[in-house]
Amino acid sequence: MKRKFINEAVIEFLSCSSNESFARSAAACFAAQMDPTLNEVEDIKTSVSEAVTNAIVHAYPESLGKVSLRMRIYPDSVLEVMVKDRGRGIQDVQQARQPMFTTGGEERSGMGFTIMESFMDRLSVRSTPGKGTTVVMRKRIAPRVKK
Amino acid sequence: MEIRETAADRNLLLEFLGDLDHHGARDALHQAERAIDAALPKRLVLDFSGVTFMDSSGIALILRTQQRMQLLDGSLMVRGVPPQARRVLDAAGISRLVTIK
Numbered sequence: 001m002k003r004k005f006i007n008e009a010v011i012e013f014l015s016c017s018s019n020e021s022f023a024r025s026a027a028a029c030f031a032a033q034m035d036p037t038l039n040e041v042e043d044i045k046t047s048v049s050e051a052v053t054n055a056i057v058h059a060y061p062e063s064l065g066k067v068s069l070r071m072r073i074y075p076d077s078v079l080e081v082m083v084k085d086r087g088r089g090i091q092d093v094q095q096a097r098q099p100m101f102t103t104g105g106e107e108r109s110g111m112g113f114t115i116m117e118s119f120m121d122r123l124s125v126r127s128t129p130g131k132g133t134t135v136v137m138r139k140r141i142a143p144r145v146k147k
Numbered sequence: 148m149e150i151r152e153t154a155a156d157r158n159l160l161l162e163f164l165g166d167l168d169h170h171g172a173r174d175a176l177h178q179a180e181r182a183i184d185a186a187l188p189k190r191l192v193l194d195f196s197g198v199t200f201m202d203s204s205g206i207a208l209i210l211r212t213q214q215r216m217q218l219l220d221g222s223l224m225v226r227g228v229p230p231q232a233r234r235v236l237d238a239a240g241i242s243r244l245v246t247i248k
């Protein structure tokens with residue numbers, strides 16, 4: 001059974017590198033209503049930065065394309081972030097998720113997926129070569145006792 | 148992203164100010180490499196106290212500068228790493244490969 005989300009925001013932007021900071025700030029602003037700790041906000045910003053950077057760098061290497069960022073809140077304080085592109089796609093997702101694997105040359109470290117995995121509770125990556133990539137991350141924001 | 152360079156006695160200090168994401172790291176990497184090639188330091192210090200955000204692009208920058216210092220038979224130290232950047236380095240296991248103070 002699919003659970004219903006209780007809030008949603010969708011943003012679409014071009015794959016310019018200046019939108020990396022825009023995207024992670026937007027995600028942090030949306031998540032603010034869940035009353036996250038500073039560490040949780042940083043985890044979300046870092047993971048969104050990794051996923052959006054991948055769309056900018058790898059999905060559209062020679063051109064500008066559209067990237068969409070969808071954020072949802074589910075009951076029990078679960079934040080879901082989806083980053084989607086219609087770029088070149090990934091041939092072998094399992095290999096791409098290995099630490100240190102990169103096709104990006106000296107400017108990349110191959111640690112993006114590793115960081116998303118360690119900073120969020122769940123990471124799923126679906127990709128079709130030539131069609132695009134969808135990354136979905138989930139994180140439970142532990143409720144804090146209100147004073 | 149802004150980098151301040153201070154070179155003296157084959158010691159090179161690079162202070163990073165701003166967001167070390169892909170957008171910022173691209174130019175930062177090239178500037179750091181130029182500064183290393185000009186100073187040919189024995190000791191390189193990367194000061195991250197002014198880094199307001201870092202993702203895996205910062206890891207690539209640290210690893211590339213470390214390779215360059217190994218070619219020069221010199222040492223690399225990273226200092227002043229803020230908590231968010233520190234957790235990125237730890238998640239990637241970089242703290243084991245590079246001297247961080």
Ligand SMILES: Nc1ncnc2c1ncn2[C@@H]1O[C@H](COP(=O)(O)OP(=O)(O)O)[C@@H](O)[C@H]1O
Pocket residue numbers: 050054055058059060085087088089090096097101102103104108109110111112113114133203
């Ligand atoms: N959105 C994407 N579109 C196409 N390829 C991707 C995408 N995201 C990741 N990849 C592929 O997966 C590899 C690993 O990604 P990542 O772990 O973030 O490391 P890095 O970005 O440093 O290469 C990339 O080098 C690239 O080949």
Ligand SMILES: [Mg+2]
Pocket residue numbers: 050053054111112113203
């Ligand atoms: Mg990446």
